[in-house]
Amino acid sequence: MMLLNQKTRRAIAILYFFYVAAALLPAQNPCRAPFNTTERSDDPEAAFNDYVRRFVADGRHLNTDLKTIPTVVHIFYDAAADSLPIERVQSQITAMNLDFRRLNPDTVKTRSQFKAVAADCQIEFCLASIDPQGQPTRGVVWHHIPGFNPDLLASFMQATQWPPLHYLNFWVTPNGEGGFSSFAWEAGSETDGFVVGAKQFGTFGSNLKDGFNEGGTGTHEAGHYLGLYHTFHDGFPYLGQCFPPCDSTGDHVCDTPLDWTLAFSTEQCEDGQRFCDNGAVFFTMSENYMAYAFDTCTNVFSQGQRIRMRAALDSLRAELCSPANLAATGCLPPTNDQEPMPVVQKLQAFPNPAHDMVYVQIPSASGGQIRLWNGQGNAVLSQTVSPGTTEIQVPVVGLPAGFYWLEWRNNGLSGVGKIVIWR
Ligand SMILES: [Zn+2]
Structure with missing residues (x-):
């Protein structure tokens, strides 16, 4: 034991x-x-x-x-x-x-x-x-x-x-x-x-x-x-047997050796050594994600x-x-003429918590689009950022209290920040 x-x-x-x-x-x-x-x-x-x-x-x-x-x-x-x-x-x-x-x-x-x-x-x-x-x-x-x-x-x-x-x-x-x-x-x-x-x-x-x-x-x-x-999985009935039919027993996978115990450890990396009835020794794939x-x-x-x-x-x-x-x-693989995966930066916004207006620092002067997402993941506001703008005012008056995500995007760049609105 x-x-x-x-x-x-x-x-x-x-x-x-x-x-x-x-x-x-x-x-x-x-x-x-x-x-x-x-x-x-x-x-x-x-x-x-x-x-x-x-x-x-x-x-x-x-x-x-x-x-x-x-x-x-x-x-x-x-x-x-x-x-x-x-x-x-x-x-x-x-x-x-x-x-x-x-x-x-x-x-x-x-x-x-x-x-x-x-x-x-x-x-x-x-x-x-x-x-x-x-x-x-x-x-x-x-x-x-x-x-x-x-x-x-x-x-x-x-x-x-x-x-x-x-x-x-x-x-x-x-x-x-x-x-x-x-x-x-x-x-x-x-x-x-x-x-x-x-x-x-x-x-x-x-x-x-x-x-x-x-x-x-x-x-x-x-x-x-x-x-x-x-x-x-289901290895215990084969306790002591080294190699029963592998595609219909245990985990039904032949290149992950059958394991018949729960002798795993979350404390350390196990070597997975097991002893068979016939005296042979083998190793389970203890480094497997499963x-x-x-x-x-x-x-x-x-x-x-x-x-x-x-x-x-x-x-x-x-x-x-x-x-x-x-x-x-929206999960089609990107083609060469689509915009590349964005580099995400942290957006600075103040005051935070906000009441009626939030001032957002734009990380690049290249313009783009600002969006505000509510806690349920719905876009509640969208605003264009003109090139050359380094700070933009986002009116939040009328939005319910709660937390929101700010997102800015422009071609290969994007930024996100979390804000709280109070009432
Ligand atoms: Zn599991």
């Missing part, structure tokens, strides 16, 4: 709770039957596992086209101080994009025996720039929920969800820890999407929990969302995991990545 200190036991309990909670989320909408060619359409999970094998047999896993997933991030907050700025959201999306493209800075930490199966999944996440009503958005919605009660989380998710076949819904809970996700075979359900606690969301911020500051929880939950199990470990210990998706995720994006979640949906959500 492995001895665990209290902190580790608590971490296991929390993580296991979230794992069970994910399994208990409402099942897929029965109106949607994506596997009607199989006799197992009454069991969408088994049908998906069958589908993955056919996906490989047909050679479709060899496709290398980039899959882009339009994403909306919902920030639940109670006190204004608990809300998170858009830069924090962007840091989370950037971390996931690096992880899914194998561009993460810690690839060097993948142990030599697993380097050959490390995968660029060719999957990226895009903050939507068009909302379900066809209006501009930054792909982030701030929901003020006074007295936020985690017991009611599912109802908050249902109330705020954007159409789940067209957007990945990514919810953030105030001062929360851990996370959970729907699986790919629950696509379209009323809580389809995933949740990450604010203490494990993004890569900077004073409230981040030690060891969870590389965005790894979001990467892990996105893996479930795209059809991945934990690396130790293991349970600190962000500082995880750094790799495998080729087999890449296949499962791309199979999900080829079937259950195919509408997300369709060209029509990418156009409708």
